[in-house]
Amino acid sequence: VLYAALASREEDQDPIDLAVLRALEKYGLVEEYSKYKQIEFHPFDPVKKRTEALVEGPNGERFWVAKGAPQVILKLVRGDEELWHRVMKIVDEHAQHGYRMIGVAKTDSNGNWIYVGLIPLLDPPREDAAETIKTLKEMGIRVKMITGDHIAIAREIARMLGIGDKIYTIDEIQKLPPERAAELVDQADGFAQVFPEHKYMIVDLLQKRGYTVAMTGDGVNDAPALKKADVGIAVAGATDAARAAADICLLAPGISVIKDALLTARKIFRRMYSYVVYRITETIRVLFFVTFAIMVFGRYPVTAVMIILLALLNDLPILAIAYDNVRIPRRPARWNMRLILTLSTALGLLGVLESFLALWIAVVYFRLPWPVVQTFIFLKLAVAGHLTIFVTRTRGPFWSIAPGKWLLITAVVTKLAATVVAVLGLGLITPISPWLAAFMWGYCIAWFFAEDATKLAIYHFMGKIELMEEMMAEKIKSHLHIRKHF
Numbered sequence: 453v454l455y456a457a458l459a460s461r462e463e464d465q466d467p468i469d470l471a472v473l474r475a476l477e478k479y480g481l482v483e484e485y486s487k488y489k490q491i492e493f494h495p496f497d498p499v500k501k502r503t504e505a506l507v508e509g510p511n512g513e514r515f516w517v518a519k520g521a522p523q524v525i526l527k528l529v530r531g532d533e534e535l536w537h538r539v540m541k542i543v544d545e546h547a548q549h550g551y552r553m554i555g556v557a558k559t560d561s562n563g564n565w566i567y568v569g570l571i572p573l574l575d576p577p578r579e580d581a582a583e584t585i586k587t588l589k590e591m592g593i594r595v596k597m598i599t600g601d602h603i604a605i606a607r608e609i610a611r612m613l614g615i616g617d618k619i620y621t622i623d624e625i626q627k628l629p630p631e632r633a634a635e636l637v638d639q640a641d642g643f644a645q646v647f648p649e650h651k652y653m654i655v656d657l658l659q660k661r662g663y664t665v666a667m668t669g670d671g672v673n674d675a676p677a678l679k680k681a682d683v684g685i686a687v688a689g690a691t692d693a694a695r696a697a698a699d700i701c702l703l704a705p706g707i708s709v710i711k712d713a714l715l716t717a718r719k720i721f722r723r724m725y726s727y728v729v730y731r732i733t734e735t736i737r738v739l740f741f742v743t744f745a746i747m748v749f750g751r752y753p754v755t756a757v758m759i760i761l762l763a764l765l766n767d768l769p770i771l772a773i774a775y776d777n778v779r780i781p782r783r784p785a786r787w788n789m790r791l792i793l794t795l796s797t798a799l800g801l802l803g804v805l806e807s808f809l810a811l812w813i814a815v816v817y818f819r820l821p822w823p824v825v826q827t828f829i830f831l832k833l834a835v836a837g838h839l840t841i842f843v844t845r846t847r848g849p850f851w852s853i854a855p856g857k858w859l860l861i862t863a864v865v866t867k868l869a870a871t872v873v874a875v876l877g878l879g880l881i882t883p884i885s886p887w888l889a890a891f892m893w894g895y896c897i898a899w900f901f902a903e904d905a906t907k908l909a910i911y912h913f914m915g916k917i918e919l920m921e922e923m924m925a926e927k928i929k930s931h932l933h934i935r936k937h938f
Contacts, residue, residue: 453472453475453476453479453571454481454484454485456472456517456556456571457475457476457481458488458507458517459504459505459519459556460472460503460505461490461493461505466495466496467575468573472519472571487510488508488509489507490505490506490507491505491508491514492506493505500520501524501647502518502520502521502524503520504516505518515558515560516558517556518558518565519556519557519571520555521555521600522540522555523540523555524555525556525567526555526567528557529557529565529566529567530565539570543570543602546572547602547604547608550576550608550609551572551573551574551605552573552575553570553571553573554573555567555570556568556569556570576612578706580706581613581707581708582612582614583708584706584710588710588711591711591714591780591783591784592781592782592784596641596642596643597609597615598643598646599643600644600646600647601645602644606642606643606644610641610642615642616641616642617641618640618642619641619642619643619644620636620644621644621645622643622645622646622650623645625643633657634657637654637657637658638657638661648674651667652676652680655680656680659680659682664682664784665683666681666685666710667685668685668686668687668707668710669694669698670689670690671690671693671694674690674694675694676697678694678697678698679697683699684697684698684699684700685699685700685701685710686698686700687702687707688703688704688705715780718781718785719780721781722779723773723776723778725785726773726778727773729795729796729799729844730770730845732792732793732800733795733796733800733803734766734803734840736797736801737799737800737804737807737837737840738833740801741803741807742754749811749815751822753807753811754826754829754833755826755881758826758830758881761834761880761881762837765866765869765870766837766838766866768862768865768866769841769862769863769866770841771862772856772858772859772861775856775858776856777854777855778845779846779853790914791911794910794914795844795907795910795911795914798910799844799903799906802903803840807832810828810892810895811829814828814829818888820888821882823881823882824882824884824888826881827874827882827883827884828874828884828892830870830881831871831884832892832895834866834870834874835870835892836896836899836900838867839896839897839903840903841863842855842900843903843904844907848908849904849908850900871889871893874889875889
């Protein structure tokens with residue numbers, strides 16, 4: 453511990469250095485440590501893969517001290533096979549219990565390196581790490597561990613975190629042909645005995661296989677891989693270089709903040725998705741209906757005042773979509789424009805049919821005066837439009853997820869307000885009788901169920917098409933892979 457402390461420096465805030473220096477007090481070595489003077493200090497070098505310091509002892513003698521991975525320090529002590537096997541046996545035994553070993557060596561009076569000993573370090577995962585990784589996997593995200601530790605340590609940590617058991621050393625990957633190496637990186641749950649330059653390679657191989665890759669890091673040596681990743685994440689306490697290379701800088705420790713960010717992002721995406729489908733549906737419904745109504749009847753189905761009222765009444769429920777309850781997708785969300793346009797067009801055209809039928813009933817069956825017809829259609833557009841929000845907000849039946857409090861309140865209040873305006877007129881529009889308003893409510897609710905059934909049918913049909921396309925793509929990929937091997 454004393455010699456390891458002599459090869460450490462507190463101001464660098466290196467976790468290993470700090471742990472070693474704290475151990476001085478635990479073992480009563482503070483006074484002995486104060487007798488030595490650090491002349492030179494070389495922090496961890498990714499090329500030499502060790503920390504070194506030139507130290508002056510109590511008697512004025514000078515010697516070098518080094519600490520680093522046991523196998524790296526062993527290379528300094530040459531020609532001792534027995535020592536090599538003894539050290540590696542201890543390393544393997546401790547690694548199986550999750551301990552990371554640090555080798556320590558010093559030079560003698562002749563400048564020859566002497567192996568001083570080993571220091572076991574335990575860096576247990578955060579308490580929330582296992583639960584966070586489990587949640588990320590449930591969200592369709594593949595978590596891969598990259599560590600410079602011994603493979604036995606990596607396997608133990610992976611077991612503790614529930615990452616998986618397919619852990620490989622970087623040497624195993626580099627020995628393989630490029631295509632096979634890429635497959636192994638794809639299948640792996642983690643990588644051990646990795647050096648900084650290998651992280652870039654792993655990110656690159658995954659990207660070439662079509663994955664969107666996010667990576668966390670904190671050190672200067674992580675910067676290239678953070679820059680290469682689609683989303684580079686600098687964790688709390690990261691160096692300035694890592695922060696500069698990253699896309700996102702975390703302020704809170706741990707990775708649970710990543711999970712929280714993903715959950716929030718998927719909620720936002722789902723709400724945006726609902727809004728886009730609703731907006732396209734309403735645009736098709738109103739635009740085509742008004743156009744056809746003018747072409748067939750030669751009159752405007754609604755007045756300019758009614759259009760202004762509709763715009764005002766629609767704004768509140770639309771704003772409340774931002775606070776709606778949503779079901780978080782279990783897979784990474786993407787904009788499926790084919791599905792969006794198919795669903796929106798189908799619901800929009802169904803809305804055109806619904807509106808045109810209501811207009812026909814008012815004109816031909818009820819034989820209402822045209823000003824009353826316009827109010828009748830105004831109420832229809834207001835009530836049916838708000839009900840459409842409850843259709844588009846879910847993939848399942850409209851009752852599968854309870855709406856958010858504010859969405860429900862604003863939708864009910866604005867529909868009631870539209871009904872009051874339609875029945876009383878308030879000097880803005882021609883009033884209609886309460887029974888016509890009640891008829892329109894029943895009419896819109898009946899069509900609401902029809903719209904929801906249409907939505908379910910489209911999701912089911914499009915889901916089958918996507919599944920068939922995925923199966924076909926996988927079949928073609930397998931066929932090409934077999935041909936390539938032949």
